[in-house]
Amino acid sequence: MSALYFMSPARCTPETLASPLERGLVGAPESLRDLSPDGKVELRGDLARVGLAEGDELIRLTPRRGFLLTGDPLAAIDRSRANGVLAYDMTGALGGLAFEGETLFRRLTDLDPGALPTAGGFARISAILVRDEGERFRAYFPQELGHYVVEVVLDVLAGLAGGRSHRA
């Protein structure tokens, strides 16, 4: 048994788990989806040697530092460690939010939507940003700031719904 098993929500019974975004997202538009429970693994080492499973998504942050989105973090950790890449379960560390719309994106971050995935400033904090098809995006950020992120996103959406500025 790994000395770090106490980091993995996957080792808890599912009914014990909660998401940091839960309360903020009550009544929020459906375009916002809570991705916090999804498996997330931080990798350190030679990223070329990480064995990826079907559906795994590897985001390279630096040549020796990566971030793996995976359906089964426990297996992913075992696999990477077996390949000599250190792996840490960050599922509980990061909140995740999927949202839609490039304007919303541009109001939250100065990152280039055409150059994702990457890590950088987002709603005045740091986050990892990923782009899906079309104008769909995902953001991963420290879970302790999750409630704040939801507040910001809802506020921006309200602003966008309120139409243009008074002069335009």
Add this chain to the structure above:
Amino acid sequence: MRLPAQPGELIDRAEPLGFRLGEYRLEGFRGDTIGSALFANGRRVFSRSFKYHRPRGLLCCSGHCPNCMMTVDGVPNVRVCVEPLREGAVVTPQNVLGRLDMDFLSVVDKFGGPFTPVGFYYRTMIRPRFMWPVYEKFLRGVAGLGRLDEHAGHSRRYDVEHRRARVLVIGGGQAGRAAALAAATAGPGVVLVDESVRLADVELPGVEVLAPARALGIWEGKLVPVDSGTVLYRYRAERIIVATGTVEQPLVFPGNDLAGVMLPEAARRLIRDFSLRPGQRAIVLAADERAPEIAETLREAGVAVPRVVDLREGARQLEAHGRRGHVRRVVVDGEETKCDLVVVSGGRQPAYSLLSQAGGRVEYDESLKVFVPRDLPAGIEAVGSVTGEGIVRAEGAAAYEGSGKCFVCICEDVTTKDVKRSIEEGFDSIELSKRYTTVTMGPCQGKLCQLPSIHLYAHELHTYEATIGTTTARPPWAPVELGLLAGRHLEPTRRTSLHFRHEELGARMMWAGPWKRPYAYGEHPEDEVRTVHESLGVIDVSTLGKLLVEGPEAAQLLERLYPNRFADLKAGRIRYGVLTSDGGRIMDDGTVARLADDLYYVTTTSTGADAVTAWFEWWNAVWGYDAEIVNVTGALAALNLAGPRSRDALQRLTEDELSADEFRYLDAKHIEVAGVPCLALRIGFVGELGYELHFPSSAAEYLWDRLLADGARPFGLEPQRILRLEKGHVIVGQDTDSESNLLSAGMPWLPKMDKDDFVGKFALEHFAERDERELLVGFTMEDDVVPAEGAQIVVEGQPAGRVTSARRSEQVGAVIGLGWLPRDRADAGTRFEVRVDRRLVGARVHHGAFFDSAGERMRS
């Protein structure tokens, strides 16, 4: 009042809009600005000037000058000449005592004139000294322009949007549009911004037009914020083309500030955009080639133009006179012309501010007699008249002779006399004189007075404009609302996974660094202290910084980072550690648990996680050890379960063995509690038997609920502070400051000076040689008074030390504390005095814990 429909007029005559000026109800059309609507209603005086309260009317009609600043719907200092009219707008004049046409403060103009020369305030009201506050009160009473609703709150939603452009063109005149179109042929990503509403409907194939919107500046990295009202567009551009054109310059002559004296563009806009006749009878005064063209425009609008003066022909004397602030006649070299409109052209100055701010040089062009931008940085270009292209040299006097006040700077009411005087007094460089006279420091930021004032300095000092130089162009290009710059006002707040549980339990939440934490759950923190001493308490310590250090050389890394030893720590054991800076000062503290040979679990203070991570990474990069540092603070929740009942309570939730032999003090163990995998650390910050449980943050609410259901009572930060004080435990950052070191802070036992090296060793050796001036020690108060944290320890009337922590402890039965004392008073039992509420109260030094000094309870 309106002219017949003009080609391209902006007003929609089918849609009248009602608005108010003070008590009057007035009407304009959609498409009007408030300024044009007021003008259409016969208003000519729009404001009162800054210093002399002189009546002022439309001058530039382009949003530069201060003459049309009024309060609109409660917002002061709105330039109504460019503010779109809206139904129901309420407009009030400002900086006026009485009415616009009858301002009681205009006595300053009539009588104050000779009394308010430049520098007046510096020379007066010095004696008697005690009267200055009274004078100042009066000065403040008449200062400023618009009045703000001082108790209003946030009223608008502002936001920022980050955008990118391949080519950003600033200015939508002919040159700008052509440049944009040319750029568009090479591909997409071309954006053009312009201040004017006129551009809003312009279609340029392949170009995104943003109007009305205003580029505020060009910052490093080709960052251009664009003001569009309530959204700030932050453009990053690969290439910037500045086509900001020119700013028309006024002429400097007596009476040049009367209402009815206008720049050509103002007259043109009134006619073309709003179909208004700017006056009935006009005289045109131009120092450049534009006199005939201006006269033609006026005549087409039905204005009689009895006189057109080309000032290049050498007029010397020029003055305007008016009645009630409105121009009535103009005298040029003795020849008088009756008129109600004077259109003046002092030439055009390239609007180079953005370019100079971006790093371009500004140079005086002798042949054009204006300042032009040169040597632009890479990726920034200028096109059109902003480069000086197409400008015809204006040839007029720096200031015309005549009688009456002659303004160089309209915004600040600075006259030619003021400028001359400042030079006579020795303020003989433009920078000095600018500060003395305040010329260029008004709302237009010198757009209308920089060039004229430099001509005047050159003239007075008998030198060249090039020698005088310009003052620095400072952003923003035009005034911008603070709200727009501020954007959203939500600020990052760190909440633990139990935040809402605490709120539901009625905890009083407080800021602790970037975190919100419970101060206490009830009115009486002592009750929570008692619970911990007597039965079972639980505190959310998820805010602790948590780091993993893993790798074959993890032990070496820590051994060198910490003053004490970690290489010899056995797996499954915990040791307290303090980090010191290279200067030997205390930085942070926490526990270090060795989980395996090559794996350590490090905790830091609640505010220290990021700094410690960076510190570790930095040194690791320097030393090149094979070790990874991972900040896992947010991944894990942490609860400290403390009190004599904690073992039993925890045992009920786990099958792992917790007996005193199996799970010793300072052991770290993997256990499963109520189905949640935990790293359990047996440590005793609060002095009772206790377990710190670290486990996935997603399971925090669940485990918390289970513990509470099992009888644990939550305790907050305040009770925790009392508990640790009873043990004499130091809080880094509260009991220590940026100068404290281990020797002075009562931890001389901690550093292992026989280690080869560690960060701060050199400094500690040095400290060991000299005697510490002050020591951190505990104390017990003689009376039952609690000194404030920060209270001074007084020796012979002088501050000699300070209290850093103090609380009343039921357990100890006294007021106890920690504080810094001079070395010679720091021995146990020494009496000293603390200042509490203006009196001195006795206290005695106490070394070690105040309670259970052998630590039996936490080791039990």
Add this chain to the structure above:
Amino acid sequence: MKEIFFPKRMWRSRGELKRRYDVVIVGGGSHGLATAYYLAKEHGAKSVCILEKSYIGSGASGRNTTIVRSNYRTPEGAAFYGESVRLYERLSKELDFNLMFSQRGHLTLAHSDRALVVMQERAEVNKLLGIKSSVVGPREIAALCPELDLSDRPTWPVLGALFHPPGGIIRHDAVVWAFARAADRRGVDIHPYTEVTGFQQSNGRVTVVETNRGRIECGQVVSATAGWSTLVGDLAGVRLPITTHILQAFVTEPLKPFLDVVIVSSQLHVYVSQTDRGEFLIGAEIEPYTTYKGTGTLSFLETSARHSLELFPQLERTKLLRTWTGLCDLSPDYSPILGKTEVDNFHVSTGWGTYGFKAAPIVGVTLAELVATGKTPELIAPFALERFHTDTLVSELAAAAVSH
């Protein structure tokens, strides 16, 4: 008063450099000018000049946000700045120039209980030294500044404040000009547009000061060059533990005055005052990197605007008019470095960070005394350069998050 009607020159126009001066002061900011003035006035020095590479007051002295106060944390600091404020109180009269020193009260806000503790400590130190300073609660703050948002709407609500009644603002240019005029009238030669480019030394003493306008023999040298002090120090071979940073500030368009106190928030890194012209004057903290580049940053404007609105939401639609930057010379312990160096006759005034304007008079008095008598006055002994060798720092750090 007469001068209002019959303008007299403030100072002589720049003359030729003399071959020799007893005292050469480098830097025509408030500190250099004050030192020259007190040398002439208190010690009768006859041969003193000021070399200024630009116009007088062109450095931080003409760019600061003019907060004057003495509620410092360390007893050494509080005593020193306390004396300076007392000098400022008399200075308008002494120099016959209205410095518009407006002691309108200074409030440092606390948004956390940690901050309150630090303030408590400052208040206690101050009181013992006879400086008016106390910790006040929201109700008293509301009475002093009813316009401040004291609700719990802001992210960091205000919990209390350190109130310092004698603190306030002053006209920086007036201070510079008044010292310059008074020094000039006592025979000090002021040389603007004269840049020091090197020093010649022999036997551990500076003998000649080299400038872009020629060389000057000298008895003693004082470098009062703040943001440039490391460069000038290097010319003399004196290494100073100083880093230079930029500090930015801005003003808004003028509004009818309503804010009468100076408001500082360390948590929010802003301070706000309203000038007698009605402009809101807002500043922040230094940029964290070292630079001499005078171009400001947009993020400074954004952050300071946001934080100002946390305190004064009613300023939301008030317009920012002008921004600027100045240099700050930061010492490791946020206290100044004053007096002797290892070069015998080369003295310095540096390490002023964001808070040196308020010290101009006392720096002038003490440095003049040092130059005239060769002895370091008691008041500035703790601020000797030597303290970095003996590691006896005077730490204002804990109190210094925003420290004007």
